[in-house]
Amino acid sequence: MLPSVEQIWGVFILEDYNTRVVILGVMALGVAAGLVGTFLLLRKRALTADALSHATLPGITVAFMVMVAFGMQGKSMLGLMTGAFVFGCIGVLLILGIRRTTKLKDDAAIGIVLSVLFGLGLCLLRLATEMPSGNAAGLNGFIFGKAASMVASDTKVIASVALCTGFIVATLRKEFTALCFDENFGAVQGWPILRLDIVLMSLVAIVTVIALQSVGLVLAVAMLIVPAASARYWCTKIGSLLVVSAIIGCLGGWLGGVVSALVPRMPTGPVIVLVCGGWFIISFIFGPVNGIVARQWRIWRLNRRVAMQHILRAMYEVSSQREACDFESILKCRSWSRAKVKKLLSRLRKEKYATKTKDHWALTTSGAREAVRVVRNHRLWEVYLINYADIAPNHVDRDADMIEHVLGSSMVQKLEALLGSDKIPSSPHPLGVSS
Amino acid sequence: MSWSPIDTWICIIAILCAAACALPGCILVLRRMSLMGDAISHTVLPGIAIAFLVTGSREPTAMLIGAVIIGLLTAFLVQAIETIGRIETGAAIGIVFTVLFAIGLVLMRQAVDHVDIDPDCVLYGAVEFAYFDQVTIGSLSIPRAAIVNGVALLTNAAIILIFYKEFKITSFDPALARTQGILPNKMHYLLMTMTAATAVAAFETVGSILVIAMLIVPAATAYLLTDKYGAMFVLAIFIAIIAAIGGHISAVIIPPIFGFSGTSTAGAMAVVVGFLFLLAWLFSPKQGIAATAIRRIRVQQDIIRENILGLLWRLEDRRQEKNSVSFENVLRSSRRSINVALRQLQKLGCVYYDNARWQLTESGREQASLIIRSHRLWETYLDKHFPQDTHQLHQSAERLEHITTPQMQSRLGDAEIDPHGSEVPPSIDS
Numbered sequence: 001m002l003p004s005v006e007q008i009w010g011v012f013i014l015e016d017y018n019t020r021v022v023i024l025g026v027m028a029l030g031v032a033a034g035l036v037g038t039f040l041l042l043r044k045r046a047l048t049a050d051a052l053s054h055a056t057l058p059g060i061t062v063a064f065m066v067m068v069a070f071g072m073q074g075k076s077m078l079g080l081m082t083g084a085f086v087f088g089c090i091g092v093l094l095i096l097g098i099r100r101t102t103k104l105k106d107d108a109a110i111g112i113v114l115s116v117l118f119g120l121g122l123c124l125l126r127l128a129t130e131m132p133s134g135n136a137a138g139l140n141g142f143i144f145g146k147a148a149s150m151v152a153s154d155t156k157v158i159a160s161v162a163l164c165t166g167f168i169v170a171t172l173r174k175e176f177t178a179l180c181f182d183e184n185f186g187a188v189q190g191w192p193i194l195r196l197d198i199v200l201m202s203l204v205a206i207v208t209v210i211a212l213q214s215v216g217l218v219l220a221v222a223m224l225i226v227p228a229a230s231a232r233y234w235c236t237k238i239g240s241l242l243v244v245s246a247i248i249g250c251l252g253g254w255l256g257g258v259v260s261a262l263v264p265r266m267p268t269g270p271v272i273v274l275v276c277g278g279w280f281i282i283s284f285i286f287g288p289v290n291g292i293v294a295r296q297w298r299i300w301r302l303n304r305r306v307a308m309q310h311i312l313r314a315m316y317e318v319s320s321q322r323e324a325c326d327f328e329s330i331l332k333c334r335s336w337s338r339a340k341v342k343k344l345l346s347r348l349r350k351e352k353y354a355t356k357t358k359d360h361w362a363l364t365t366s367g368a369r370e371a372v373r374v375v376r377n378h379r380l381w382e383v384y385l386i387n388y389a390d391i392a393p394n395h396v397d398r399d400a401d402m403i404e405h406v407l408g409s410s411m412v413q414k415l416e417a418l419l420g421s422d423k424i425p426s427s428p429h430p431l432g433v434s435s
Numbered sequence: 436m437s438w439s440p441i442d443t444w445i446c447i448i449a450i451l452c453a454a455a456c457a458l459p460g461c462i463l464v465l466r467r468m469s470l471m472g473d474a475i476s477h478t479v480l481p482g483i484a485i486a487f488l489v490t491g492s493r494e495p496t497a498m499l500i501g502a503v504i505i506g507l508l509t510a511f512l513v514q515a516i517e518t519i520g521r522i523e524t525g526a527a528i529g530i531v532f533t534v535l536f537a538i539g540l541v542l543m544r545q546a547v548d549h550v551d552i553d554p555d556c557v558l559y560g561a562v563e564f565a566y567f568d569q570v571t572i573g574s575l576s577i578p579r580a581a582i583v584n585g586v587a588l589l590t591n592a593a594i595i596l597i598f599y600k601e602f603k604i605t606s607f608d609p610a611l612a613r614t615q616g617i618l619p620n621k622m623h624y625l626l627m628t629m630t631a632a633t634a635v636a637a638f639e640t641v642g643s644i645l646v647i648a649m650l651i652v653p654a655a656t657a658y659l660l661t662d663k664y665g666a667m668f669v670l671a672i673f674i675a676i677i678a679a680i681g682g683h684i685s686a687v688i689i690p691p692i693f694g695f696s697g698t699s700t701a702g703a704m705a706v707v708v709g710f711l712f713l714l715a716w717l718f719s720p721k722q723g724i725a726a727t728a729i730r731r732i733r734v735q736q737d738i739i740r741e742n743i744l745g746l747l748w749r750l751e752d753r754r755q756e757k758n759s760v761s762f763e764n765v766l767r768s769s770r771r772s773i774n775v776a777l778r779q780l781q782k783l784g785c786v787y788y789d790n791a792r793w794q795l796t797e798s799g800r801e802q803a804s805l806i807i808r809s810h811r812l813w814e815t816y817l818d819k820h821f822p823q824d825t826h827q828l829h830q831s832a833e834r835l836e837h838i839t840t841p842q843m844q845s846r847l848g849d850a851e852i853d854p855h856g857s858e859v860p861p862s863i864d865s
Contacts, residue, residue, distance in 0.1 A: 041526055044523050044525060044526075045525075046523070046525040046526040046528075046529045047470055047473075047525040047526075047528060047529055049529075050473075050529060054644070098716065101716070101724055101727075102659055102716060102722060103658070103659075103722060104464070104655055104658065104659070105467045106525075107467050107468065107469040107470045107525075108464050108467070108469045108651060108654075108655045108658075110469070110470060110473075111469040111470060111472065111473055111647055111650075111651035111652075111655075112648075112651055112652050112655055112709070112712060114473065114644075114647065115473075115644065115645060115647040115648030115651065115652065115705055115709075116648055116652060116705050116706065116708070116709030116712070117709075118644050118645070118648075118705070119645050119648055119701070119702040119703070119704070119705020119706050119709065120702065120705070120706050120709070121702075122559060122642075122645070122699050122701070122702035122705075123686070123698045123699055123702035123703055123706055124698075126697075126698040126699045126702065127690060127693075127695050127698055130695050130696060144540060218477075218533075218536060218644070219533050219536065219537055221529055221533060222529070222530070222533035222534065222537070225526050225529045225530060225533075226529075226530055226533065226534070229522055229526055229530055232522065233520075265544050265545055266541065266544070267540055267541065267544050269537075269540075270536075270537035270538075270540040270541045270544075271537075271541065273533055273534060273537035274534065274537050274538065274541065276534075277530070277533075277534035277537065280530060280534075284516070284520050290520065290521055292519065
């Protein structure tokens with residue numbers, strides 16, 4: 001039962017009023033969470049936020065019970081949010097307290113606060129449903145989120161919080177960066193590190209609280225960390241991290257909202273988290289910074305270059321010892337397979353570094369030039385190790401074998417100046433037996 | 436509220452469940468991997484949901500297998516994202532478990548027509564109704580949950596007894612374990628399997644999130660109470676049992692006092708175990724906040740007493756007959772703690788009050804001269820080896836004099852004049 005094109009288009013242009021309220025709300029939430037989440041992640045407090053969001057449950061129920069007891073409307077959003085915020089902060093303080101005054105580490109402190117306060121929340125929730133006045137039935141909507149219950153005023157609250165968050169983050173960007181990367185530097189600059197930390201954690205608490213209604217408290221932490229973690233695979237500068245993370249959060253909210261509006265029985269919160277999760281997987285695989293593909297590509301390129309340099313050096317060494325440079329003698333230079341040598345030789349021929357006449361291989365002019373460069377790097381390093389690091393001549397080959405590929409021209413110049421040589425030094429050990 | 440056989444059975448089930456969780460929890464806490472327990476107990480949900488969708492029934496074996504597979508997948512993904520993706524552990528855990536949990540929620544919502552599983556049960560568990568799901572063994576009729584959790588408890592106990600040493604070594608010194616031929620990674624995945632299986636067993640009883648309370652909190656409480664590896668397991672089980680009984684009792688007895696009919700047993704178990712943790716945090720004999728504070732106050736009092744002795748000795752030495760100095764200003768301590776210290780010194784026979792001023796007795800003078808000797812020897816020593824200005828010299832010696840043992844003193848040399856030009860009092864023997 002696929003939705004019709006008109007339906008899809010209607011959702012895309014936010015035709016329906018209710019859909020518009022929900023989708024704009026979660027988009028604003030995505031932006032705010034993306035911004036704050038970036039710093040949360042850099043500060044290595046990802047799971048503290050998880051404990052914070054679980055700790056809001058008793059806050060919500062206590063606020064509800066207090067409001068009902070005083071004869072007010074129990075579901076006043078502002079009251080519930082205040083309760084959630086207060087308990088969230090208590091949760092964070094408890095974690096810090098346990099960590100500072102016991103031998104337990106962060107992980108246990110987070111687990112304890114998270115589970116015990118959540119348990120307290122469940123107990124109170126059960127009691128709240130029995131309260132004579134007030135209707136607590138909707139309260140457990142905060143656990144898994146209930147985006148459908150959002151109204152225009154909620155979206156306005158979320159949007160203004162997002163705006164404020166953006167403003168604070170933009171103003172305190174430099175200070176937060178110092179807080180995350182080098183607290184001591186910030187302290188030396190005379191910045192109030194403790195107060196900045198409190199501001200940051202309060203922002204986290206506020207974003208968590210506004211995420212409760214749409215995403216739910218179990219998954220609220222995902223909105224904070226998943227977009228920020230995905231952004232890490234696309235850029236390295238803090239400014240671009242913030243922008244990318246906010247965009248990913250925003251797109252996650254939009255796409256999640258659209259999907260859950262179109263497909264029946266798709267709860268909005270989990271779908272948004274899944275969309276963000278999808279973004280993370282894409283970033284993890286294809287991101288240019290540390291993404292799997294990018295990393296494999298770099299490794300592959302390096303391996304290829306190293307192999308080429310190895311075979312060039314092998315050919316140079318063989319041909320400097322005897323006239324004929326045939327396949328078998330190249331094969332004996334290193335412990336490499338027949339197939340590999342064949343492949344490398346054919347690549348040499350393709351790049352016009354070597355030519356083949358009958359069974360004999362010969363370096364072309366450009367091949368010889370490259371080979372000389374590599375051999376020279378290799379032997380300069382060998383001589384250097386022997387002279388300056390006191391390593392025995394028959395032990396230097398392996399070290400030089402690794403370093404020859406990464407010696408830059410400035411390094412080579414330094415070595416030349418140090419060793420006073422501008423020719424190729426002769427090999428300090430017998431050739432052709434190196435492994 | 437009257438106690439019925441049902442309540443007894445609820446207690447038994449809760450005890451078995453809590454004890455089964457506490458065992459792997461101890462190792463998790465020791466390895467600082469509590470949050471992997473958190474992650475795995477969340478990802479039990481998608482495991483169960485997938486098992487439902489595949490088999491279309493509430494077949495317990497299928498549920499167990501599904502949850503264990505997803506649990507291991509969680510552990511694997513966290514490790515992969517952490518090492519390959521270069522993201523810190525906490526964030527990796529957060530990403531994996533939220534995404535998997537979201538999958539579980541969506542699947543459950545999609546499958547709502549085919550199977551009866553409801554999100555509330557995921558949270559609360561159903562220990563209150565567990566009694567009604569009975570199985571008959573021979574002539575006995577026992578709730579299924581009791582058997583499930585009992586088996587989990589026995590299995591966990593057996594695994595921990597068999598791999599007692601291996602877990603110990605890999606938890607405290609993975610490098611040593613490797614040299615002994617124990618693979619830390621193997622133990623890691625064994626622990627993860629155990630946690631996932633326990634979480635499934637406990638899932639129906641206490642719900643997915645409160646499993647974390649039962650895994651981590653008893654173990655963390657035990658960790659605060661003991662330094663011994665073996666004792667930690669025993670204590671954790673003991674705490675889990677108290678939490679289970681206390682949880683159910685407070686769930687059925689406390690709310691009626693305020694006019695409610697009762698609350699969730701699982702939630703109350705978490706609260707009670709949290710309360711036990713709070714007690715241990717405050718009053719643990721060695722590491723509790725109270726014990727630490729008492730120790731600190733004692734040391735402070737020791738130092739104030741020694742400072743008073745030193746001050747009186749100096750006054751006597753300078754022959755200031757008029758004892759006009761006020762202790763608070765010179766010693767920079769509160770009047771109250773100085774009064775307490777003076778009374779203690781009086782009781783010890785070191786000082787007496789006469790002529791409207793405090794004076795040293797003979798034994799007091801002896802002790803005081805030792806302190807002054809330490810102080811001045813330190814000044815001499817520091818001046819010789821770490822030249823600094825005289826005020827700093829005094830400050831450093833002021834701290835060191837309180838922790839100088841007689842052996843230490845004898846090795847500080849036998850100078851007779853300190854850098855300020857004052858005489859060093861002789862040691863007692865000479």
